[in-house]
Amino acid sequence: MKVRAQVGMVMNLDKCIGCHTCSVTCKQVWTNRPGTEYVWFNNVETKPGLGYPRRWEDNQKWQGGWKLDRRGRLRLRAGGQLRKLLTIFWNPDLPTIDDYYEPWTYDYHTLIDAPLSERDPVARPQSQLTGRRMDVKWGPNWDDMLAGAPETASQDPDLAGLQEQVKLTYERTFMFYLPRICEHCLNPSCVASCPSGAMYKREEDGIVLVDQEKCRGWRFCVSGCPYKKVYFNHHTGKAEKCTLCYPRIELGLPTVCSETCVGRIRYLGLLLYDADRVREAASEPDEKNLLDAQLSVFLDPADPSVQRQARADGIPDDWIEYAQRSPVYALAHRWRVALPLHPEYRTLPMVWYVPPLSPVVNALEGDGYEADPDQLFPAIDAMRIPLDYLANILAAGDREVVRQALRRLAGMRGYMRKLEVLGVRDQQAAAAASLEPSEIEAMYRLLAVAKYEDRYVVPQAHSEQAQRLAELPGSCGLDFDGGPGNCGALPRPAQGINEAFMVHNRKAGGHRFVPLPVVGSEPGQGR
Amino acid sequence: MTLWEALLFVALPYASITLFVAGHIWRYRHDKFGWTSRSTQLLERRWLAWGSNLFHYGALAAIGGHVVGLLIPEQLTHAVGISEGAYHLFAAAAGTVAGLACVAGFVILVGRRAYFPRIRRTTTWTDVMVYLVLAGIIVLGLIETIGFNTLGSGYNYRPTIGVWFRSLLWLHPEPQLIAGAPLVYQLHATLPWILYAVWPFSRLVHAWSLPWQYVGRPNILYRRRYGLARR
Ligand code: HEM
Ligand code: SF4
């Protein structure tokens, strides 16, 4: 057993209102630069829909992620190392920018410089790739709220095989939002796809990053990620990706997308996992067992033997304590209401989702408090959002897993209704949700009323251990020409000060971090 | 030895080698961030499929042929039993295939750069310089391979240009050897020194980064940010 810590995220899809605040604030901070106009580290998709880039989930086409070969060994779907070297001059699996969208701006100066006239001046769209006038035909979120769905939604890869069940007629439509960031996977295929060894996973917190000085622009990570969450900066010729806002995480602050989330749908917390068992879990033969396999890699932070090993592996005591309060561990492992996005890609993703329940409840509840599990449970199967559709997204097609999670959530609602309105602790409802009443109430608090400190349980990095090394030359990988900056040494703010967001504080103190040396790889993580 | 010969066949090569070496050291130390293939596949993929593959495979094969032709003395190939005729036949055939692939690829790449506004916007002045010099080298090389060796009676450059090239490496330059070669050969042997001089300052540095270390490497790489105590 080798214990490592990972900052994970859970998003409660029931509460996402599709406002895109997360996307916009993320873009302002990270991808507001030449070459990244088309890049959204955080984007919010409407499901059913094509997504961004279009049909990214179709990995028959893009060849992202892992597969098992005939002998059951884990292999990059796009092919092995030799194949990569032979196709290095042209990557057969790379999306083009039109699969995302052609970024544009407007010729605003026609508004500002317009002389006094009868008619209002108009700003027309202008391509950010060529500077020429263009017709906007697709965007990062073109099919928002089912716009154009009659034409496009049926091409959603998750609807494959469900055409009979899903009638996209007006009366029977359904939709929900799917906010997406990089999954900071336990078994990241982007890292494995990078021939230069520029991509790496951080041992301390599991964040997956691109070393901007080692990246040589071979662009295999872009196609290798099954979630299409590595992007090619066409201005610098280097790959970039979501950083999980590590300069903030290191200060114990939530990511920008979490901090600004209007629906308060996001949770951040630590997970302890056994790094020695990652590969084994990702090699689980039956796709439908991948969820259990991944759960079995997580370690119980309350278990004294785990704690002992964690300490031996250099995890600080306060981190072990934070792991025990992790909302992510609770939602994913203790209550099993959060599920991984497309576990069948075998990257062991670390951003999990609580499936949406609202349409059922809304339909049934009408006017009051009779959300009775006896009515709700059958309704889950008849839900407008077909179970099979959710299962294709969150459970490798295993509808039972989604049904269990939804039953728990529905049971929780029924139980809490009775408690709030009638003042009774309904043991039967609790039993139906197969949880103790105290557990149900804890889950309810976390999902419904949790405050900032309960949703974001992120320990500060132990940067004092870095100060010793800070005199050495090097770079943190953000402070490049045209990069977002932020290579200052980390000050430790007083507890409770949350404003210390440092991205604008470039080169503070003149310290530069050491280039991160490759410290090794998993035993058994060979080819 | 005329002044021109001294300049073109002795001074230029040494100046170029100096720039080449010093330039790479400088670039590696000061601009690792700029060290990339500057791929444009994101912006256009169909032309690139043909252009990049034909050009690179053609160019690498041609470079391989040059290494054999220039660095390995004629006596050595004779000693292992390859006659001048056989060598010539092989070099002309392989050289023609590689050269044609390289030219076709190059034409597609340059055409693509000119035709697509998206790509044109990514082109720098250094790129233009590199394309001009490369175009010169490739065209001259083709005239030699196809014009002289495949269609014509052939010119055996190995006892003249080959020896001159090695004489530069031994620091005993013998420019008179190349002075007698046909003009096309002289030009083709001179232009590359200009390419080497711009090489470290251009996108061509990507050629040194062929990631051969990838083969046999473990899949997942980890790095540690803080020097935590570990077992
Ligand atoms: C063996 C090592 C080499 C590798 C791995 C390699 C790889 C690449 C890659 C990946 C690209 C970007 C293609 C794209 O746009 O996606 C590229 C472009 C280019 N390479 Fe190479 N290359 C190598 C050697 C060379 C050599 C020896 C030359 C020239 C003598 C060369 C000249 C070029 C040029 C001119 C381009 C720009 C093509 C364009 O976009 O117009 N490369 N190379
Ligand atoms: S989701 Fe993130 S960590 Fe996982 S493969 Fe893609 S880029 Fe890598």
Ligand code: SF4
């Ligand atoms: S900010 Fe929150 S609620 Fe709004 S779209 Fe993003 S995840 Fe959904």
